[in-house]
Amino acid sequence: MSLNRRHFLTGTAMIAVAATLAACGGGSSSGSGSGTGTDEMITADTEAELTLAYWDKNQTPTVEANIASFKEKYPNITVTTNLTVYNDYWTKLRTQAEGNTMPDVLWMNGPNIQLYASNGMLAPVDGEVPWDSYPASLVDLYTYDGTHYGIPKDYDTIGVFYNKKIFEAAGVELPTAGWTWEDFHAKAKAISDWGKDQGIWGCATTVNGDGQGTYYNTMLQAGGFIIKDGKSGFDDPKSIEGLTCWAEWIADGSVAPPTVVTDTKPLDMFNNGKSAMFWAGDWTCPEIVESFSGEVTDVDVIDMPSKAKQATVIHGLAWTTSSQSKNPAAAKALAIHMASQASQEVEGKNGTAIPAFTGTQQPWIDAYPDWSCQIFVDAAEKYSVAYPVSKNTSVWADKEADYLNPAFAGETDVTTAATELAAFMNEALAEEA
Amino acid sequence: MAATSITAASAGGGGRAHREGPGRGPSRVGAWPVLFIGPLMLGVAVFYYWPIITNLIVSTQRSNAFGGNPTFVGAENYTDLLTSADLPSAIRNTLIYTVLVLLGIPLSLAIAAMIELPGLRLKGLYRSMYFMPYLAMPMAVAQVWKIVFNGDFGLLNQLLKSFGIDSPPYWLVTPGWALLAVAVFGVWASIGFNVIILSSGLKAIPRELYEAASIDGASGWRQFLSITVPLLSPQIFFLTIMTTIGGFQLFDALYAMIGRGNPAEPHTRSLVALFYRQAFQNSAQGQGAAVAVVILLFVAVVTLVQFVGQKKWVHYV
Numbered sequence: 001m002s003l004n005r006r007h008f009l010t011g012t013a014m015i016a017v018a019a020t021l022a023a024c025g026g027g028s029s030s031g032s033g034s035g036t037g038t039d040e041m042i043t044a045d046t047e048a049e050l051t052l053a054y055w056d057k058n059q060t061p062t063v064e065a066n067i068a069s070f071k072e073k074y075p076n077i078t079v080t081t082n083l084t085v086y087n088d089y090w091t092k093l094r095t096q097a098e099g100n101t102m103p104d105v106l107w108m109n110g111p112n113i114q115l116y117a118s119n120g121m122l123a124p125v126d127g128e129v130p131w132d133s134y135p136a137s138l139v140d141l142y143t144y145d146g147t148h149y150g151i152p153k154d155y156d157t158i159g160v161f162y163n164k165k166i167f168e169a170a171g172v173e174l175p176t177a178g179w180t181w182e183d184f185h186a187k188a189k190a191i192s193d194w195g196k197d198q199g200i201w202g203c204a205t206t207v208n209g210d211g212q213g214t215y216y217n218t219m220l221q222a223g224g225f226i227i228k229d230g231k232s233g234f235d236d237p238k239s240i241e242g243l244t245c246w247a248e249w250i251a252d253g254s255v256a257p258p259t260v261v262t263d264t265k266p267l268d269m270f271n272n273g274k275s276a277m278f279w280a281g282d283w284t285c286p287e288i289v290e291s292f293s294g295e296v297t298d299v300d301v302i303d304m305p306s307k308a309k310q311a312t313v314i315h316g317l318a319w320t321t322s323s324q325s326k327n328p329a330a331a332k333a334l335a336i337h338m339a340s341q342a343s344q345e346v347e348g349k350n351g352t353a354i355p356a357f358t359g360t361q362q363p364w365i366d367a368y369p370d371w372s373c374q375i376f377v378d379a380a381e382k383y384s385v386a387y388p389v390s391k392n393t394s395v396w397a398d399k400e401a402d403y404l405n406p407a408f409a410g411e412t413d414v415t416t417a418a419t420e421l422a423a424f425m426n427e428a429l430a431e432e433a
Numbered sequence: 434m435a436a437t438s439i440t441a442a443s444a445g446g447g448g449r450a451h452r453e454g455p456g457r458g459p460s461r462v463g464a465w466p467v468l469f470i471g472p473l474m475l476g477v478a479v480f481y482y483w484p485i486i487t488n489l490i491v492s493t494q495r496s497n498a499f500g501g502n503p504t505f506v507g508a509e510n511y512t513d514l515l516t517s518a519d520l521p522s523a524i525r526n527t528l529i530y531t532v533l534v535l536l537g538i539p540l541s542l543a544i545a546a547m548i549e550l551p552g553l554r555l556k557g558l559y560r561s562m563y564f565m566p567y568l569a570m571p572m573a574v575a576q577v578w579k580i581v582f583n584g585d586f587g588l589l590n591q592l593l594k595s596f597g598i599d600s601p602p603y604w605l606v607t608p609g610w611a612l613l614a615v616a617v618f619g620v621w622a623s624i625g626f627n628v629i630i631l632s633s634g635l636k637a638i639p640r641e642l643y644e645a646a647s648i649d650g651a652s653g654w655r656q657f658l659s660i661t662v663p664l665l666s667p668q669i670f671f672l673t674i675m676t677t678i679g680g681f682q683l684f685d686a687l688y689a690m691i692g693r694g695n696p697a698e699p700h701t702r703s704l705v706a707l708f709y710r711q712a713f714q715n716s717a718q719g720q721g722a723a724v725a726v727v728i729l730l731f732v733a734v735v736t737l738v739q740f741v742g743q744k745k746w747v748h749y750v
Contacts, residue, residue: 091713097499115716119497199585209694259606262695263584392498395715398693405696 041329047076048327050334053103054081055089058286062350066343070334077330079105097121102322104331105338108150110141110315110386111393117144118391123323125151127336133358135314137386142318150318151339154353156281157312157379158217159301160184165294166276170194175277175302181221181245184277184305188254191276196253204256204266204275207246207408209401212313212387213279217304218242220311226388230429232396235422238308243404244414245307251410258405267291279304281315282354282376285368297370303379314384316356354380391432396425485729491722498716510723520727522699523707526612530703531680533616534623538672541627546661548628549635560632567625575689578618579605582690605690611697615686622686623679627672634668635661666747674739681732684709704728 042048054063060083067079082103084092090112096102102121116122125148131139134152142150160175167174170191175183188202195201206213216226224239226232233239249255256266256275270278271291278284289296304312319339321331337343344355351367354376361377390396400421407417492510496503514520548559566574581588584603593601604614638661646656662669684705691701702710704724712721 094499094713098501115498119499119501121499206694208696258694258696259584259603262606262692263603264586392716395717398710398714401694401696402699405694409696 042074042077042333044074045076046074046330048078048330050077050079050105050325050327050331051103052079052081052334052338053084053089053093053106055084055086055107056352057083058352059347059350062347062352063338065346065350066338067334069342069346070337073337074330074333077327077334079334097324100324102324104325104327105319105321105334107153108142108318108320110389111397113142113150113318113320114144114389114391114393116320117147117149120323122149123321123325123328123332124149125321125332125335127332129336129339133341134356135316135358135380135384137314137384138316138318138356141315141386141389142320150320151335152356153317153319153339153344154347155314155316155356155380156283156354157314157376157384158213158279158281158304159312159375159379160304161270161278161280161284161288161299161301163270163273163276163294163299165298166191166195166200166273170276172276174300175305177303179302179305181218181305181307185245185249185254188249188277189252192253195276199274201256201260201269201275202254203249203277203279204261204269205277205279206261206266207250207255208258208262208405211397211400212315213281215243215246215404216313216388217279217311218245218307220313220385221304221307221309223308227390227425227429230390230433232422232425232429234425235419240415240418242307243407243418246408247410247414250408257409259409282373285371285373286352289368299371301371301373301375303375310379310383312379312384313387314380315387317353390429392428395428396421399424399428488722488725491718492726493719495719498718500718506719510719511726514720514723514727519702519707520724523702523704523724524731526701527681527683527703529612530616530619530683531677533613534619534680535673535676537620537623538627538669538676540620541624541672542631542662542665542669544624545628545631545635546657549632551640560629563628564625566622567629571622571685572689574622575618575686578614578621579690582614606695606697608697608700611691611695612701615683615690615701618686618690619680619683623676627676630668630672631665634665638664663748667749670739670743670747674736677735677739678732681705681728681735704731 052063052067060081063081067081070079071077089107093102093106097116097119108116108122113122129148129151131148135155138152138155139148142148142152162175164174167187171194172187172190175187184203191200191202207215211226219226219233219239219242222238222242222245224233224236224242226234226239234243246255250257256269261269264274266275266278267280267284267287268291269275271288272293288299292299303310319335321328321335325331339357341357341360344357344360345363347353347355348360348363351364354361354364365373365377367373403417403421403424406412407414491500491503493505493507494503495506495509544563547553548556548563553559582604584590584601584606587604589604590601602610604610642660642664643656646660651659682705683703687701687703687706688709691698705728708721708724708728711717711724
């Protein structure tokens with residue numbers, strides 16, 4: 001955490017320097033003193049045509065509403081939206097980037113930010129943005145080389161969803177705040193032993209290559225790390241502890257192995273009463289509400305158990321602008337508007353994602369009155385660690401499953417697998433530099 | 434048949450040229466074919482050959498993730514590829530898959546032979562029944578097969594359990610079984626097309642040959658081996674070529690049925706999947722282009738070998 005703060009501070013310091021230099025460059029600062037920085041460059045009469053790209057159709061009402069409020073300020077700027085499903089979004093964006101036809105304003109995620117920023121595809125955010133009002137680890141995620149490239153729009157942290165009915169039936173006490181790995185293991189084991197004949201697992205979760213939902217968190221909780229100063233953390237003894245636990249839990253049947261959760265999604269298993277616990281991000285909430293086979297009140301969510309400390313990875317999307325934009329000033333104004341407090345309040349009310357702007361989260365929490373969704377927000381504020389990324393994240397992130405699946409399934413040794421993965425990752429990271 | 438129509442066309446052209454006087458014919462015809470074929474050739478050049486040439490160029494370059502700042506690196510992408518462990522396993526998986534789907538041809542032949550048995554009623558119905566799956570969208574059908582192969586509640590395992598097999602494998606997630614399961618889907622998806630091609634070939638075989646053979650006392654099996662198979666060899670050859678090329682291009686079934694994070698994924702990753710991984714996931718376009726060239730060479734060499742080999746076993750009537 002301290003590391004993130006430090007990065008964040010360096011980032012802000014550099015931004016301050018950059019802003020000063022920009023101010024010296026002669027841009028007029030007359031008029032709206034506390035408005036957004038780019039307001040100075042465009043006026044209510046500015047004419048421009050912008051395209052805006054995003055991937056989640058559930059968020060269309062929010063996007064449309066915020067564009068409408070933008071148009072009230074700048075009636076002569078037209079905004080065309082491009083909705084592309086997530087899997088095709090990146091393929092399409094890559095093609096557009098190569099063809100110099102990127103959308104002006106677009107959603108960006110952690111694994112891709114540095115790839116686009118380091119290759120000059122994104123414009124730095126040099127307007128006035130209240131960076132202190134967003135979670136620092138998230139601001140950090142979208143800072144590359146000391147420059148801000150994206151404004152946080154929403155965030156997600158991880159918790160443990162549990163099915164109270166299964167706990168009751170198995171005669172196991174519900175998890176309580178401040179529980180530890182040992183507590184989690186004991187409960188999961190007891191339920192698995194009880195439910196074996198009915199195909200019910202104590203815990204089924206995305207151990208098949210999804211670090212964000214599972215092993216990234218335990219690596220951090222054990223005191224390890226995933227990536228630091230361009231080096232892999234997978235061979236750190238504490239990180240290995242955070243990987244070994246999964247192999248052990250899977251070996252004695254407490255947690256479903258990678259094969260089982262690949263064949264049937266853990267979310268489906270949880271929704272159909274085939275697993276008592278499910279480690280997942282807050283983005284899962286709407287899907288559980290929609291598809292859970294029992295009463296929604298049978299479900300609740302709690303912090304992940306802790307080991308050496310409490311920790312969760314935090315990830316979130318950001319609004320960014322393309323460096324290829326023909327109307328950079330208008331594009332920046334739109335991005336700043338879409339990430340502003342007012343826009344994120346709309347986001348929270350619509351209940352699709354936790355808005356990133358501090359103080360706008362309550363409406364989202366209220367959207368799930370039966371659950372302790374406050375934990376997701378508390379986790380973000382108290383002990384979240386930025387989602388691990390590098391310049392070309394997918395090169396090593398996509399390889400994790402190759403090494404870890406066999407290790408978690410007990411086919412290879414965890415320490416050996418982790419060491420090999422670290423070696424591969426270090427080589428990939430060296431190539432980025 | 435194609436050969437006949439070409440002969441007829443050129444004979445017609447030749448006839449007219451003859452009336453104009455020998456020797457002057459070709460020059461009279463001269464510009465017209467170029468005018469008609471020209472636009473098409475241009476299209477072929479732009480949309481078929483230019484990408485291949487570009488790919489060859491890209492495979493000798495290293496660029497940033499978006500193809501910018503390309504620098505010439507010679508054969509480096511190829512040497513990297515050849516020394517990595519990914520290539521041998523991708524080649525192995527591709528070959529295993531291709532051999533497995535080739536087994537679909539004898540199966541299709543058996544089905545086609547049964548459909549075309551003399552005296553069988555409702556031939557049209559059977560033909561359409563076997564052809565119908567070919568019209569279905571592969572990605573959608575793959576989702577259905579994914580459910581069939583599911584380890585816990587899949588149709589296949591329920592069936593096996595009812596036969597007393599207590600713990601059948603998790604087909605699509607177990608290394609070893611997964612490629613076989615994908616190949617079963619591949620065979621299933623190709624049967625419709627194969628059967629139609631083979632059926633049409635079967636219908637062209639003169640009945641008298643079978644009559645003569647049975648008078649000579651040949652059994653049904655003997656007739657099949659000595660008359661049906663040799664006379665169907667052009668169709669079988671065609672299907673072998675098409676299936677092999679299709680097998681080398683294995684990708685969509687893997688994308689739909691195996692997916693990322695699957696423990697069996699490294700054991701099913703084909704050449705095209707490796708290409709996709711390098712070019713689109715790892716932002717190593719030069720490497721991806723090099724894989725594409727390897728695939729091209731592979732297909733070219735194997736097809737050439739098949740064409741050379743056909744002289745020994747393919748009989749054109």
